[in-house]
Amino acid sequence: MPSIGAGNEYIFPNAYAIKVMMTRRSLSRRSLLKCGLGTGAACMFPSLAATSVGDDVVELRAQNVQFKFRQTGGISKLWFYNGISPGPEIAVTKGDWVRVKFINDLDVPTSIHWHGIRIANQMDGVSGLTQEPVASGESFDYEFVAPDAGTYWYHAHHRSWEQVARGLYGALIIGDPQSKFDRAHDITLILDDWWLDEDGVLVEDFDNYMTGKQGGRIGNFFSINGRPAGDTIGVNAGEPYRLRLINAANARIFSLGLTDPGCKIIAYDGQALDNPVSTQEVPILMSPGQRVDLCFVPKTKEVISLVDLDGTMTPDSRDAEPAALFSFKSAGHAHSSEMPSVHSNGLQFPHTEDALMVRIRMEGGAVGGLKSAEYNGALLKAEDLIENGQVWTFNGVANMPTAPLFSVKRGRSVVLEMDNQTGWQHAMHIHGHHFQVLDFDGNSPMQIWHDTYLVDRLDTVRIAFIADNPGKWLIHCHMLQHAAAGMNTWFEVT
């Protein structure tokens, strides 16, 4: 069992994610390592360099981990990359190759998906669509060019509703060579919630269609970078910081605030905003799979906190001020407080005039009970669907249809209308492409790119993108139990 110094109630194996830096033209092409967050805290993990197989190749190993969330509690069976969760942070520069030798030391098959990356299809890691799952004891080489700067993440994509919930995920940070933020001013926080029983053990009924048919698997133990909430780290007054938030939870939508009125949102889902927006005007709302990047400049003697606006993660503080999930305490004196600009990746805007129009009618779930639907090519009645764990449909089909939802010639624009006829919210994710949201409920939002977007209950959202990446791509709800229970489809770019 991985252990960490005694004295704290929780035993998480990683202090903070280890960052694996790969630079294209570094003098030594060896991977550099550092502990995250620049706190000077001792790094408690064995060096990854010891496990890498060669220059610029990162070795990721999915491993069984016996884990205690509470010192006095029971043992949970978790699955981690390289013995830690989040797995090692992989940091490269835009245009670099990412080379990962993946080894599956689990007893079950798995695969790795690189979420939000416009990647070659055969590297997308979707078991059953873009590759066979990697069997126990086998390995797979993932190799792709990092096309866009921004905040991305990787996670298991075979029975993801179980594998991600057991800890198989990590950050993938793609640096912008023109960026003014160095790694000491670039902080990644991965948020997750774990569902534990009274004994502090991870609840294992991953296939329970009841959680799947409601809001999904919502945890009761909250973590940031694999540690319980409430940490504080030191920052320098007057220096701008980039904060990258990643929602790795199965179903939870985070509603967050940063207690700094000057804080700006500078990117969504990895893609920089042309005009950063103040978090005073736009809340920090993150559905599963989404990322939000913030910039803040601490003042002299200031404590800035990331707070839980819902109060659902920290019920002890329900009536008080919103609880601090993570804090930054400034040292030194602030001289200036300028925010460096971030640069867009220059994605091509879709042409909506001659786009292929596609619609997804989303149905099912609790209350919206299905009467019948197609599943695996056959028309099934409600009882039989439930027997198969299926409670949601896209266009009357539960789970992966044999034929694609649509097939489109490379380069053509697609307008996809997502019509949510259910009483639940869904975090719709499209693989291999970023999209623009054209409108929702008649309102026209800002021109921003997403790879995952929260569609409200009984709402219709139209999105558009250029289908410029050949291959077979998944569209699914990132509330992972929803995907398990039917919310999956795919399209093909030819």
Ligand code: C2O
């Ligand atoms: Cu983040 Cu289909 O995945």
Ligand code: CU
């Ligand atoms: Cu959903």
